[in-house]
Amino acid sequence: EEVLTCATVEELGEAIRSMQIRGSGAIGICGAYGLYLATLVSDGDPESVKEAGALLKSTRPTAVNLMKTVDEMTASIEGAGQTLIRVMEAKAVEILERQLAFEYELGRHGADLIEDGDTVMTHCHSGALGGAGYGGRALSVIRTAHEQGKNIHVITCETRPYLQGARITAYELKKFGIPHTLITDNMSGFCMSTGRIDKVVVGSDRVSANGDLANKVGTYMHALAAKEHDIPFYTATSSHTIDFETPSGANIEVEMRDSSEVTHLKGIAIAPEGTNALYPSFDITPNALISGIITEKGVITAPYSTNLRKVNAQAADKVSQ
Template sequence: GALATAGYGTALGVIRAAVEQGKKIHVYADETRPFLQGSRLTAWELVKDGIPTTVISDNMSGAIMRQGKIGAVIVGADRIAANGDVANKIGTYTVAVLAKEHGIPFYVAAPISTVDLETPDGSKIPIEQRNPAEVTHIAGKAITPAGVQIENPAFDVTPAKLVTAIVTERGIARAPYEQSLAALVRGAEQTTEA
């Protein structure tokens, strides 16, 4: 089946592993504005690995899902709260909502070091506001009228209730995430101390 990936990171490891297991994969990669990491980096890595890939604009995810082209969504994470809320590249939350609406599993693939048990939920994760010029200009050329206000958060938070599972190098966490993530982190700490 097809997989969708928003952002760049550990999600590619899951996709590569699926291909190595002989699964037929076609990736739909969001362009990932404003820096276009999906179209520049994710697509480049996938093509380099010989994995069939289609780049879509960020606002196309729902249409592609509705057409039945997506079997699962896999994203990375910059930070995961103790309750399973996930901070990742802006737009991830939108993709998660669309996946839920279309009955598509939404997986997060991240290293165990991304899990922050000291942060109880996503509301406590600080969200960086990026330079407005990243949105107002492309290749040095203005694309918005002067005087327009800009919102340019680097990340958004996907609520745990939209996450099917969190895949780490220590295992897979499923709801209730407070227990499953804590067990995986404790396992990692015990291995490190041994």
Template sequence: MNRLLKLTQQWKADNLLMPIWVEENHLCMIDQRKLPHKTEILEITQVDQLAKGIKDMAIRGSGAIGIAGVYGMLLASRISGGKKEDVILAGKKLKSTRPTAVNLSKTVDNLSKFAESCSEDRFYEEFMEKACDVLEEQLNFEKELGRYGAEIINDGDSILTHCHSGALAGSGFGGRALSVIRTAFLEGKNIHVYCCETRPYLQGARITAYELEKFGIPHTLITDGMSGYLMRIGKINKVVVGSDRVASNGDLINKVGTYMHALAAKENGIPFYTATSSHTIDFSLERGMDIDVEYRPEYEVTHLDGKLITTENTRALYPAFDVTPNEMINGIISEEGIIRAPYLTQLLRLKK
């Protein structure tokens, strides 16, 4: 575990806002459900605990649950004393927790494939090295994505973002959308961020605003339904959101409500961008509407902070994601640069 512990110490020294990390004998994970009023650290000693944390959204965000898959498989390796079959089984369990999150699936699949190829006698050492490589790549990707994305941010921009696509949704620097915003801010650009509260889980109000405050970035919280009007009166002149998955034709699958903002942006002539990674592009998915959207429990809509906010007999519906057609997207920001239409051909360059 020496390399992993050294990396963790370095990332702490660099003031990364890490969602999950390793200590000597266990994993530590910020319970994002308790933010911003309480920073509760969960101690994870079993893979089942981590799987429950992902499913219950104690940790969330495509990049964060992707690296949670790495940490979970590492935990299985340590617990089992380096048994290959236990590590692969742990990967399958973690992968099943959020079926729409392609980053988790791809990360686990790639590590499982690597595990299959490892020698039995040096499995623990070889798997540890590979896992550390993946964790470092995730952080480097966030910084590269931020560097490319900052090119589309102008001095004086007011930027709308939706849900939470930040440090706690990634490896600690800025995740996706906030990597772009944070890098532009660090470059000295005078920007202002409008973050949507993101009903029903309030990731924007609870976590995005929390991170923007931590980073010292000027921001204003709005309700989800306000974005169209603010665009119309000139308060917002750019939209940058994250992504849970991108289809091979460039359709965007992201937190429900994203499509609504894209419609308003198109109507008002405002550029709409998504920040993603090459790992989040699903080349097996021809178009976004072919996806099997995850539906969350009704309870998450009918209750707020554990309290019923409607009548007891009222039913609720919560599709966790929606689909934004590629023609509404001005550019897909990745660690390889900004991809523009025609997406079907341009995205294939990343695959190659």
């Protein structure tokens, strides 16, 4: 396996911008370790660490975990004084360990929804640490169900144009030994209408306070098709991806990427030169299409505006929902 090394915050920012590191959870961890890296090269100057935070935050505007981990690290600067490096290292480790614990917990809650014999469809790659952790969020649910001995099959959508579902999700499913079938994104309606899919589980880049969901573009059309065919549609996420500062999906900034990523595949043109193309990196799935939000605290169901806040306020071990 290839290892990507980023020696400076600028290199890390570029790796995130160019999507060599991607996925809401993974870039959240980059926010934590990026600020630790900035501290190491800061000569004890807290302002340069804050500037590094601003740079990292500017790389991808939709995923909220990156914003939150940068803010959490920045808050640790105050009062750290001479011990800044140690404080920032400890905080980064804490954030990483917390995320791994969340992934494990939400996997257990989500796996309760998966029945023996289910075929589960997922979109993009929801594996927070690229598989280095327990398997990310949607994949944590899938992997936990598989390890519980449930006989499950996964349908992974290719995910045009960056092909996360084909390149990464299929790779991880193979690694975990989970039976799977790759489809192109436009096949999900056919698969649902012909009884080939029992449940849909996707990740999320941001969940707004009313339960609207931002996730990889294509998620919305899968949710619409799932609703039409009465197929439960879940998002697997952690409480840190729920953003109470964002009232609804309409307030989420959807990152627009360069149209060349649509007109070209690995540098090869797949459309006539000069073709106008559009690349919204994410779309918004309204809460009415979501059967449940799987978190480390349990599976949250509608009405989301009330229940997200209620569950968020409860301690993880006290949730029975």
